[in-house]
Amino acid sequence: MTPLLEVHDLHVDIPLSHARLHAVRGVSLVVGTGEAVGLVGESGSGKSLALRALLGMLPVPVRFAGGTVLLDGEDVTGLPAKQRHRKLTDAMSMIFQDSLTALNPVMRVGDQIAEAPLRKLGKSRSEANAIAVDLMGKVGIPDPERRFRSYPHELSGGMRQRICIAIALSTKPRLILADEPTTALDVTIQAQVLGVLRRLKEEEHVAMLLVSHDLAVVSQACSRLYVMYAGKVVESGRLVDLVSAPKHPYTFSLLRSVPDPDHRVDRLLTIDGQPPDLSEPLTGCSFAPRCPFATDRCRGEDPALEHVEGAVGAPRQSACWHVDSADRWAKGVQAEMERQH
Amino acid sequence: MSAPTVAFDPLEPPEPDVLVPRRRLRGRRRNTPLVAGLTLFSLIALVALCAPLLTNHDPIQQSLNEAFLAPGAAGHPLGTDALGRDVWARLLYGARVDLSVAVLAVVSPFVIGSLIGLVAGWFGGWIDTIIGRVIDVVIAFPFLVLIIALVFTMGPGTTSIYVAITLVGWVAYARIVRAQVLVAKEQEYAMAARVSGLPTWRILLRHLMPNVVLQAIVFSMSDIVLTLLAIVTLGFLGLGVPPPTPDWGTMIQEGQQFILSKWYMSTIPGLAVVLTGLSLALIADGIVEKANRR
Numbered sequence: 001m002t003p004l005l006e007v008h009d010l011h012v013d014i015p016l017s018h019a020r021l022h023a024v025r026g027v028s029l030v031v032g033t034g035e036a037v038g039l040v041g042e043s044g045s046g047k048s049l050a051l052r053a054l055l056g057m058l059p060v061p062v063r064f065a066g067g068t069v070l071l072d073g074e075d076v077t078g079l080p081a082k083q084r085h086r087k088l089t090d091a092m093s094m095i096f097q098d099s100l101t102a103l104n105p106v107m108r109v110g111d112q113i114a115e116a117p118l119r120k121l122g123k124s125r126s127e128a129n130a131i132a133v134d135l136m137g138k139v140g141i142p143d144p145e146r147r148f149r150s151y152p153h154e155l156s157g158g159m160r161q162r163i164c165i166a167i168a169l170s171t172k173p174r175l176i177l178a179d180e181p182t183t184a185l186d187v188t189i190q191a192q193v194l195g196v197l198r199r200l201k202e203e204e205h206v207a208m209l210l211v212s213h214d215l216a217v218v219s220q221a222c223s224r225l226y227v228m229y230a231g232k233v234v235e236s237g238r239l240v241d242l243v244s245a246p247k248h249p250y251t252f253s254l255l256r257s258v259p260d261p262d263h264r265v266d267r268l269l270t271i272d273g274q275p276p277d278l279s280e281p282l283t284g285c286s287f288a289p290r291c292p293f294a295t296d297r298c299r300g301e302d303p304a305l306e307h308v309e310g311a312v313g314a315p316r317q318s319a320c321w322h323v324d325s326a327d328r329w330a331k332g333v334q335a336e337m338e339r340q341h
Numbered sequence: 342m343s344a345p346t347v348a349f350d351p352l353e354p355p356e357p358d359v360l361v362p363r364r365r366l367r368g369r370r371r372n373t374p375l376v377a378g379l380t381l382f383s384l385i386a387l388v389a390l391c392a393p394l395l396t397n398h399d400p401i402q403q404s405l406n407e408a409f410l411a412p413g414a415a416g417h418p419l420g421t422d423a424l425g426r427d428v429w430a431r432l433l434y435g436a437r438v439d440l441s442v443a444v445l446a447v448v449s450p451f452v453i454g455s456l457i458g459l460v461a462g463w464f465g466g467w468i469d470t471i472i473g474r475v476i477d478v479v480i481a482f483p484f485l486v487l488i489i490a491l492v493f494t495m496g497p498g499t500t501s502i503y504v505a506i507t508l509v510g511w512v513a514y515a516r517i518v519r520a521q522v523l524v525a526k527e528q529e530y531a532m533a534a535r536v537s538g539l540p541t542w543r544i545l546l547r548h549l550m551p552n553v554v555l556q557a558i559v560f561s562m563s564d565i566v567l568t569l570l571a572i573v574t575l576g577f578l579g580l581g582v583p584p585p586t587p588d589w590g591t592m593i594q595e596g597q598q599f600i601l602s603k604w605y606m607s608t609i610p611g612l613a614v615v616l617t618g619l620s621l622a623l624i625a626d627g628i629v630e631k632a633n634r635r
Contacts, residue, residue, distance in 0.1 A: 059527060089538030102529040106551040116537045171537055
């Protein structure tokens with residue numbers, strides 16, 4: 001079966017005065033029909049730019065520097081801009097981080113939800129309004145008829161984000177791109193909004209590509225993950241596999257820096273150093289300078305993202321020279337931390 | 342020992358007056374400039390509208406043996422001009438002419454300029470470059486000089502005034518709106534509208550325009566003042582509303598010849614210009630304040 005969305009070797013550049021910053025360096029990913037996929041990475045790893053690039057909506061100086069986007073197996077990258085925009089927006093919609101700026105401040109929220117059905121899907125005014133009220137109910141807004149007439153500033157952050165989700169759903173998309181949808185919310189509201197997204201995935205069979213820096217958020221909603229570092233995907237696979245047995249030192253370090261109530265540790269691991277400067281050419285693995293297991297080979301040659309040997313069932317990829325020793329990382333770090341103590 | 346009195350108990354709800362809703366607090370704060378400006382302007386507009394009720398003189402009726410009457414003369418509260426026409430009546434009917442021309446002359450630059458600015462800001466690229474060049478060229482000339490030159494070529498009259506002011510005035514609106522659109526189009530709501538796949542005209546008019554137009558509205562208030570001054574100036578130079586139609590600019594110009602002996606002939610219509618300008622400037626201030634409070 002052809003997947004809903006395929007992205008191959010996506011590159012994004014940011015022109016600077018003296019150089020160009022290679023922000024996304026060959027990202028490939030796949031989202032199947034009805035599948036929830038997570039894209040995690042720290043800020044600046046290029047995850048949001050990758051998302052915008054595949055939609056063809058990069059902010060002004062940023063440039064699409066190559067790559068192909070396939071929708072239902074059809075390459076849309078070569079299509080004329082208008083046609084591509086239409087194809088992409090017919091299939092996908094998007095949820096943003098800040099629900100206050102993502103809503104038009106001078107338009108009633110109900111009208112904003114009803115707008116796409118009215119203007120794009122050709123429904124009548126009353127049908128469109130009925131759709132809007134129905135969607136507001138679906139995303140868990142109490143008393144939707146009354147809230148229909150509210151303005152964005154009159155609603156709480158959680159309610160606004162639900163409105164954004166309803167707007168995203170109003171075009172009947174098959175895939176929702178969510179760019180840090182819960183980052184601006186506090187933890188309880190975060191859980192509620194994630195609950196809404198999860199329910200939509202199950203009930204409406206909408207696929208989802210969730211971008212976040214927060215592993216906990218992604219793990220609540222997604223079944224498969226891509227981990228990005230310095231503009232590249234360094235590891236991908238099923239959530240359960242990634243969490244139980246990371247095959248890239250970056251994923252490993254990320255997981256060790258998140259508190260886990262089931263496995264108490266004395267100290268959380270921090271990742272020393274900073275991500276590399278992407279405006280300069282890199283040699284070797286981009287994570288090598290911060291990697292506790294880096295060897296000379298890591299510093300000299302960049303490992304490609306390859307299938308992990310011995311992965312059972314689900315496909316699993318990692319870009320590391322030392323995948324084979326992955327099961328010994330935990331012990332090594334433990335010993336190191338004890339020595340430092 | 343009695344229990345100490347606690348100033349604030351977190352478990353007790355605060356006194357009702359601590360919990361005054363924010364909206365009520367806001368409502369109590371008066372927007373003085375807006376109220377003053379609107380009051381003054383409506384008063385002027387009302388006087389202009391009710392001109393026939395406030396005087397029984399005809400503003401163009403000459404009466405040469407009653408010329409040069411000083412203000413306070415019987416039957417002529419503000420006196421008469423060199424041709425014996427009642428100054429009060431001319432002032433009232435002149436308000437009708439000048440105000441309507443000024444307001445109308447601002448509408449088309451406002452609409453045209455805002456739309457051009459919207460298009461330039463949104464599409465960018467060569468469209469923006471061309472529009473930007475045209476704006477630069479128009480701005481390179483002083484406003485009044487260009488208006489006078491244009492009216493001079495087309496001949497005096499209200500149509501020439503409308504055309505000239507539209508041709509010159511749109512650039513200000515285009516610049517204001519363009520700058521605002523450049524900011525607004527990077528906002529997530531603009532991107533959200535694009536991802537929804539809405540038609541471009543719809544995104545521009547429904548999502549961007551309402552969010553960028555406020556600055557243009559504020560400017561239009563002071564622009565009415567500028568336009569009023571331009572019309573008065575044209576009248577003063579003999580390029581405005583052709584006589585005998587009453588107009589403040591023509592009145593100032595006619596009084597100028599007698600400025601040393603009869604100062605009030607130019608001063609009275611001059612004061613009318615100042616008051617009208619003041620009321621519009623106050624309204625503009627008030628709108629800014631209201632917008633900032635939101």
